[in-house]
Amino acid sequence: MNCSRIEPKLSEYLNEALSAREALDVEKHLAECHPCTLALTELRHTVRLVAAAPRFELSPDFMQRLQERIDAAPVPSRLGWVQNLRQLLRPRPLSLFGATAACVVAVVMFVPRLPMVQAPPQELGAAAHVAAAASQNVVLTASDPLEDIAVANLSANPAAYSEPTE
Amino acid sequence: MVAVADADASLVQRCQSNDAAAFNEIVSRYQGKVYNYVCRMVGAGQDAEDLTQDTFVRAFASIRSFQSRASLTTWLFRIATNICIDHARRASRATLKAASLVLETDDGDTDREIPDSRHDPQAVYLNLELGSELNRALADLPQKLRSVVLLYDMEGLAYDEIALIVECPLGTVKSRLFNARMALRAKLAPYLTGVVPPAKTRREGRDG
Numbered sequence: 001m002n003c004s005r006i007e008p009k010l011s012e013y014l015n016e017a018l019s020a021r022e023a024l025d026v027e028k029h030l031a032e033c034h035p036c037t038l039a040l041t042e043l044r045h046t047v048r049l050v051a052a053a054p055r056f057e058l059s060p061d062f063m064q065r066l067q068e069r070i071d072a073a074p075v076p077s078r079l080g081w082v083q084n085l086r087q088l089l090r091p092r093p094l095s096l097f098g099a100t101a102a103c104v105v106a107v108v109m110f111v112p113r114l115p116m117v118q119a120p121p122q123e124l125g126a127a128a129h130v131a132a133a134a135s136q137n138v139v140l141t142a143s144d145p146l147e148d149i150a151v152a153n154l155s156a157n158p159a160a161y162s163e164p165t166e
Numbered sequence: 167m168v169a170v171a172d173a174d175a176s177l178v179q180r181c182q183s184n185d186a187a188a189f190n191e192i193v194s195r196y197q198g199k200v201y202n203y204v205c206r207m208v209g210a211g212q213d214a215e216d217l218t219q220d221t222f223v224r225a226f227a228s229i230r231s232f233q234s235r236a237s238l239t240t241w242l243f244r245i246a247t248n249i250c251i252d253h254a255r256r257a258s259r260a261t262l263k264a265a266s267l268v269l270e271t272d273d274g275d276t277d278r279e280i281p282d283s284r285h286d287p288q289a290v291y292l293n294l295e296l297g298s299e300l301n302r303a304l305a306d307l308p309q310k311l312r313s314v315v316l317l318y319d320m321e322g323l324a325y326d327e328i329a330l331i332v333e334c335p336l337g338t339v340k341s342r343l344f345n346a347r348m349a350l351r352a353k354l355a356p357y358l359t360g361v362v363p364p365a366k367t368r369r370e371g372r373d374g
Contacts, residue, residue: 011344015318017325039351045358046351049300050319056205058197059215066193066219070226 003029003036010040014047174238181229189229192238193222199321200246206304206316207250217253221246236330239323244331247313254309296357303353307346314339315346 006029012018013026030037180188201218208214224245225232232241304312313332317323318339323331328339351358 008344011347012340017340042351042355042358043347046347046354047319049296049354050304050315050350051322053300053304053320054297055198055202056210056214058201058218062197062201062215062219063190063193066197066222067190069219069223070189073223073227 003033006036010043014043171237175234178232178234178238189226196242200242203316204246204250208253217249220249240327240330247331299354299357303350307349311342311346314342318343
C-alpha cells in the first residue's frame with residue numbers, strides 16, 4: 001500500500017476501528033515509512049491535546065436561571081394527549097355559517113344540473129372557457145363529472161372564472 | 167456504559183411521569199458537557215449559556231416524545247447541535263471567534279488565562295500559547311468538522327452516536343473526523359514536536 005491509501009486510514013487506526021487485516025496492512029506500511037509514522041505520531045498528540053483541553057465552567061446561577069425559564073413554560077401534563085383528544089371529539093353546536101356552508105355543498109353535490117340557458121353573446125367566451133377548464137379538470141381528476149366538485153362549482157358560477165393573466 | 171444508559175432511561179421515564187427532580191438530575195449530569203460543547207461550537211460567553219439553557223428547555227418541552235431509541239446523551243447533543251447550527255445561521259455565518267477561557271481567581275475576579283500548569287508536571291503542554299493555539303485551531307474548523315472532533319475526541323462518543331447527532335452516515339462521520347484531525351495537526355504542528363501530552367483514555371475524557 002502506498003502513503004495516499006494509508007494516510008486516510010490513520011485516523012481509524014488510532015481509534016482501533018480498523019479490521020485486523022486493515023490494521024496489519026497499516027502497521028506493515030508504517031514499519032517502512034517514516035513520513036506516515038510521523039503523521040501518526042502527530043495525529044496521536046493532536047487527539048490527546050483535544051481530549052485534554054480545559055473545559056469551560058458554567059456560571060453559578062445557571063441552574064437557577066434555567067429553573068426560572070422552565071417554571072415559566074407550560075408544564076407537560078401526564079394526560080395531556082388524552083385531554084387534547086377529548087377536546088377534539090367534544091360535540092359542538094354548528095355555527096350558522098357552518099350550517100349554511102354545509103347546505104350549499106349539499107345542494108351543489110346532489111341537485112341535478114339545470115340545462116344551460118343560452119348565454120348572451122358577450123358571455124359565450126366565458127362559458128367556453130369554463131367548459132374547457134371543466135373538461136381538462138375532469139380528465140385530470142374524476143372520471144365522472146358529477147363526482148368532481150370543482151367541475152360543479154365552475155358550472156354553477158361561470159362568472160367567477162377569469163382568464164389567467166400573464 | 168450500560169449502567170449509565172439504564173440510569174438515564176430511568177430518569178427519562180420519571181420525567182415523563184412529571185417527576186421534576188428527575189429532570190433536575192438530568193440537567194445536573196449533562197449541563198457541563200453540553201455547555202462545554204456549545205462553547206466550542208459558538209464561542210464562550212453569555213450566548214453559550216443561553217444556548218445551553220435553550221437545549222434543556224427544548225428537551226424539557228419534548229421529553230414526552232423521547233422514545234429512548236437513541237441514548238439520552240445522543241438526544242441532548244443532537245438538540246444542542248441543531249441549536250448551535252441555527253445560531254450560526256442567525257449570526258449570518260459570521261466568523262466564530264476563538265473561544266476564550268475565563269477563570270475565576272480566589273477573590274472572584276475573572277482573568278483570561280489558560281490554567282497554570284507549573285504545579286502539574288503532567289500538563290506541561292498546557293502553556294498559554296499552546297492553549298490559545300488549540301482554541302483558535304478548533305474555532306477555525308468548519309462547523310461540520312468541529313462538531314465531529316468535539317463529540318469524538320473531547321466527549322468520547324462513538325461513531326454511531328455521532329452519526330445520529332449530526333444526521334449523516336457513518337462513513338461521513340469517519341471522513342469528517344479524519345479531516346478535522348488533519349487540519350488541527352497542520353495548525354498545531356509547530357507545537358507537536360517534542361510535546362507528549364498525558365495519555366488520557368476516551369473513557370476518562372467522557373467522564374471528565
